[in-house]
Amino acid sequence: MMLRKGIDVLLLWILSILHLQSSCEGYNPPDNYLIDCGSSSNTTVGDRVFIADNSAASKFLSTPEDVLAKSSSNAKGDSPLYQTARVFTGSTKYTFPATQKGRHWIRLYFSPFVYNSYNMSSATFSVSAQSFVLLNRFTATGVVVKEFSVNASSSSIVVTFNPSDNSFAFLNAIEVVSVPDELIQDDASVLPSGNYQGLLVQALETVHRVNMGGPTVSSANDTLWRTWVPDGNFLVQASLAKNVTKIGAVNYVSGGPTPNIAPSTVYGTLTEMNSASDPNSNFNVTWQFDVDSRFRYLVRFHFCDIVSSSLNQLLFNVYIGSSIVVSNLDLSTRTFNVLAAPYYLDLVTDVIDSTTLRVSIGPSTESGGYPNAILNGLEIMKMNNSDGSLSGDSSAVSSGSSSKSMVGVIVGSSVGGVMALAFIGVLLVCCQRRRKRFSGQGLSKTWIPISINGGTSLTMGSKYSNGTTASIASNLGYRIPFAAVQEATNNFDESWVIGIGGFGKVYRGELSDGTKVAAKRGNPKSQQGLAEFKTEIEMLSQFRHRHLVSLIGYCDERNEMILIYEYMENGTLKSHLYGSDLPNLSWKQRLEICIGAARGLHYLHTGYATAVIHRDVKSANILLDENLMAKVADFGLSKAGPELDQTHVSTAVKGSFGYLDPEYFRRQQLTEKSDVYSFGVVLFEVLCARPVIDPTLPREMVNLAEWAMKWQKKGQLDKIIDPTLAGMIRPDSLRKFAETAEKCLADFGVDRPAMGDVLWNLEYALQLQEAVLQGDPEDNSTNMIGELSPQVNNFSNVDASVSAVALEVEGGAVDDDLSGVSMSRVFSQLVKSEGR
Numbered sequence: 001m002m003l004r005k006g007i008d009v010l011l012l013w014i015l016s017i018l019h020l021q022s023s024c025e026g027y028n029p030p031d032n033y034l035i036d037c038g039s040s041s042n043t044t045v046g047d048r049v050f051i052a053d054n055s056a057a058s059k060f061l062s063t064p065e066d067v068l069a070k071s072s073s074n075a076k077g078d079s080p081l082y083q084t085a086r087v088f089t090g091s092t093k094y095t096f097p098a099t100q101k102g103r104h105w106i107r108l109y110f111s112p113f114v115y116n117s118y119n120m121s122s123a124t125f126s127v128s129a130q131s132f133v134l135l136n137r138f139t140a141t142g143v144v145v146k147e148f149s150v151n152a153s154s155s156s157i158v159v160t161f162n163p164s165d166n167s168f169a170f171l172n173a174i175e176v177v178s179v180p181d182e183l184i185q186d187d188a189s190v191l192p193s194g195n196y197q198g199l200l201v202q203a204l205e206t207v208h209r210v211n212m213g214g215p216t217v218s219s220a221n222d223t224l225w226r227t228w229v230p231d232g233n234f235l236v237q238a239s240l241a242k243n244v245t246k247i248g249a250v251n252y253v254s255g256g257p258t259p260n261i262a263p264s265t266v267y268g269t270l271t272e273m274n275s276a277s278d279p280n281s282n283f284n285v286t287w288q289f290d291v292d293s294r295f296r297y298l299v300r301f302h303f304c305d306i307v308s309s310s311l312n313q314l315l316f317n318v319y320i321g322s323s324i325v326v327s328n329l330d331l332s333t334r335t336f337n338v339l340a341a342p343y344y345l346d347l348v349t350d351v352i353d354s355t356t357l358r359v360s361i362g363p364s365t366e367s368g369g370y371p372n373a374i375l376n377g378l379e380i381m382k383m384n385n386s387d388g389s390l391s392g393d394s395s396a397v398s399s400g401s402s403s404k405s406m407v408g409v410i411v412g413s414s415v416g417g418v419m420a421l422a423f424i425g426v427l428l429v430c431c432q433r434r435r436k437r438f439s440g441q442g443l444s445k446t447w448i449p450i451s452i453n454g455g456t457s458l459t460m461g462s463k464y465s466n467g468t469t470a471s472i473a474s475n476l477g478y479r480i481p482f483a484a485v486q487e488a489t490n491n492f493d494e495s496w497v498i499g500i501g502g503f504g505k506v507y508r509g510e511l512s513d514g515t516k517v518a519a520k521r522g523n524p525k526s527q528q529g530l531a532e533f534k535t536e537i538e539m540l541s542q543f544r545h546r547h548l549v550s551l552i553g554y555c556d557e558r559n560e561m562i563l564i565y566e567y568m569e570n571g572t573l574k575s576h577l578y579g580s581d582l583p584n585l586s587w588k589q590r591l592e593i594c595i596g597a598a599r600g601l602h603y604l605h606t607g608y609a610t611a612v613i614h615r616d617v618k619s620a621n622i623l624l625d626e627n628l629m630a631k632v633a634d635f636g637l638s639k640a641g642p643e644l645d646q647t648h649v650s651t652a653v654k655g656s657f658g659y660l661d662p663e664y665f666r667r668q669q670l671t672e673k674s675d676v677y678s679f680g681v682v683l684f685e686v687l688c689a690r691p692v693i694d695p696t697l698p699r700e701m702v703n704l705a706e707w708a709m710k711w712q713k714k715g716q717l718d719k720i721i722d723p724t725l726a727g728m729i730r731p732d733s734l735r736k737f738a739e740t741a742e743k744c745l746a747d748f749g750v751d752r753p754a755m756g757d758v759l760w761n762l763e764y765a766l767q768l769q770e771a772v773l774q775g776d777p778e779d780n781s782t783n784m785i786g787e788l789s790p791q792v793n794n795f796s797n798v799d800a801s802v803s804a805v806a807l808e809v810e811g812g813a814v815d816d817d818l819s820g821v822s823m824s825r826v827f828s829q830l831v832k833s834e835g836r
């Protein structure tokens, strides 16, 4: 009778809790067992009630002897859960019905005290759940909370306590609570080497859960009742780190991580480099964590860029030990171009013979901006070993040889196509949202008024008034005196001409402070030129990005129209592809150049309140600096996006022959997708190394876009690629690249990917290419055919005690429907078809 009643009451109570929680938008765990062991009264902790467990008839418990212990000292100020305990003198089981399969938390609370003859500080016992050993020969020396999670594969979760030898076991409280499926995903693809499968069946133990740059986040402030501790104690050198808090800035976006992944109190605080305003800062911020050796760990990095004022500002590296996890991480490209959107990165790493795990962040050398690096949160979860154990003790039995077999070291990266499609869906949504958010803030407001051809123009400061010290201290485009330009270009020496375009001649030059520049001198008579001149100054003054050529200054004295740019040592991309005797670019170099250019264009399209369309994307407008880093140049034709100014619909068709979007040609309607088309032509140009229009060739071959598409449709694009690349491109990489180019050339703009999507796919193509070199050092031959290298590497090749790296997952599934197809279904298909 009592029992029945108890169950009914419990059910009612669970239901009421469920109801309560749904009303405050938290997660409602289908299973939610909270027990205060040995207690005769219910105990409230935060908004949760741990139920009393003082009766031998406790539905869940099966123990040989009922020993309810109560602490005599309650002055401890500890959690009320610690005032009582149960002592288990023999093998004991808690059996909890699992109303829903899937992952469940198992949290065990221990706080030893002495009760009668039971001195709990000396109790030694083992705990297991399902088939996993959670604790082996465990002794709690102080207050200990252990958090595990296991996937309930049967209809119940059984937690078993086994006293060791002549000892006994004890427990103060236990939680068995459902975990939302989104938290740990299984089919987390590992690139470049395929899938890392089986995370779902792993038992995990949370060994560290840290809130970088912020205070403890208690279980009551976390939707899944997790506790996050501050990072101060883990910092190797605290003086190198700085805290930032901006909880209100956290911007959860649909498709990205939800507060269940980590709450805003975690994403809203971070630790960054304490660079003390030194723009040359170059150091890592490092944390060190104690771990058990000979285990595999799932390490989850949480990021949320609450420090940047605009997209693409931050570029940094992330390391585990001495291995790089991600280089040049640009969160903007991973968060659907939403600033301050949470993002997390999962990777699996093996700790072989070290008892510490170090995590570092540091600035990217490629970053053009102010050096910084951030981390908002970190979770380190131990994975069960091949014996099904999470306990260091038991694994000590299995020695060195087994540690070799437990390994799969994969340099990893993102879930390929997932993001690709996610981008198409979410970017649209986000762009719309962004436009709304920024509406009313058009280009006109930021127009920089300049008095063109004003002979008596004011100069920027007195710096140039004597025409001698033309130094470039500021980032802003300066008005530069004509005399200084004359001097810099050796009075427009014809032998210093490095290019001739529609606008005029381009001279190389050197300012008096030694800065190398390129000076583009316009034809003063052309009104068209004047408009373009203004556009270019306007655009380049607003858009600062490491993949856009920067404007150093301009000169409008004496009816001149001269633009002074940073000098790009290696000239145009075009000149490296054909028509010169420059050395051939490798496939990797070409990919990196395309990625850089795509980044620049992506920034133009999305980095500002209004999309800006370049309108003249071609290989001659992609310039290369001394390190072959690509920058997009020539903004003379740029236009703000169509939403903003309908008059552009009727703008005369401009652009370069061979690159021109046929839809734009037909409909005279300009969108970002016209740039995407032109960029697609550039991609084929890069692959085939021939002019986009070559009238000397047979008719069907004249137009590269048509010619390449013809072969691509036949699946034989490899027949027409640059012969110097033959045998150097991995088939996967080529396929990805060609598919991307093909999509860019879709007849209709709506069918073309967004630039961010193109960017992502190119990065993916690069990873596929790198896979061979990194994943399989022995096979660096030119045999590029064959399957991806196996997941399991030989550890003897790896000298670091910690070898990284595995999977990187975009958080959560995207809910948005794309033409009726569930995104999550598309996700899983992509994971299957592309991850492998």
Ligand SMILES: *[C@@H]1O[C@H](CO)[C@@H](O)[C@H](O)[C@H]1NC(C)=O
Binding pocket: 009, 010, 013, 040, 041, 042, 049, 051, 052
């Ligand atoms: C514990 O809480 C449940 C539900 O709130 C209640 O039905 C039960 O009587 C309580 N038990 C004790 C011992 O107070």
Ligand SMILES: *[C@@H]1O[C@H](CO)[C@@H](O)[C@H](O)[C@H]1NC(C)=O
Binding pocket: 101, 102, 103, 151, 152, 153, 181, 200, 201
């Ligand atoms: C639990 O594991 C089973 C395989 O044993 C898997 O099919 C299921 O999806 C997993 N569920 C979750 C939520 O982990």
Ligand SMILES: *[C@@H]1O[C@H](CO)[C@@H](O)[C@H](O)[C@H]1NC(C)=O
Binding pocket: 114, 119, 120, 121, 122
């Ligand atoms: C309980 O055991 C611990 C560890 O073995 C020991 O340090 C402590 O003195 C013992 N306390 C009592 C009251 O026996």
Ligand SMILES: *[C@@H]1O[C@H](CO)[C@@H](O)[C@H](O)[C@H]1NC(C)=O
Binding pocket: 213, 214, 215, 216, 230, 231, 232, 238, 241, 242, 243
């Ligand atoms: C950052 O904040 C945490 C928690 O508020 C604090 O413990 C730590 O000392 C702070 N670190 C720095 C470098 O200010």
Ligand SMILES: *[C@@H]1O[C@H](CO)[C@@H](O)[C@H](O)[C@H]1NC(C)=O
Binding pocket: 220, 221, 265
């Ligand atoms: C945590 O929750 C408590 C109430 O449950 C609230 O008073 C406190 O401000 C919260 N802390 C943070 C950091 O949000």
Ligand SMILES: *[C@@H]1O[C@H](CO)[C@@H](O)[C@H](O)[C@H]1NC(C)=O
Binding pocket: 282, 283, 284, 319, 321, 322, 323, 360, 362
């Ligand atoms: C940061 O740490 C990594 C890994 O140990 C190392 O390769 C890199 O040189 C470090 N960077 C700096 C600036 O110290």
Ligand SMILES: *[C@@H]1O[C@H](CO)[C@@H](O)[C@H](O)[C@H]1NC(C)=O
Binding pocket: 198, 201, 202, 203, 296, 383, 384, 385, 386, 387, 388, 406
């Ligand atoms: C963890 O246990 C699962 C299920 O028993 C097993 O499939 C998996 O291989 C184990 N993990 C490791 C790293 O051995």
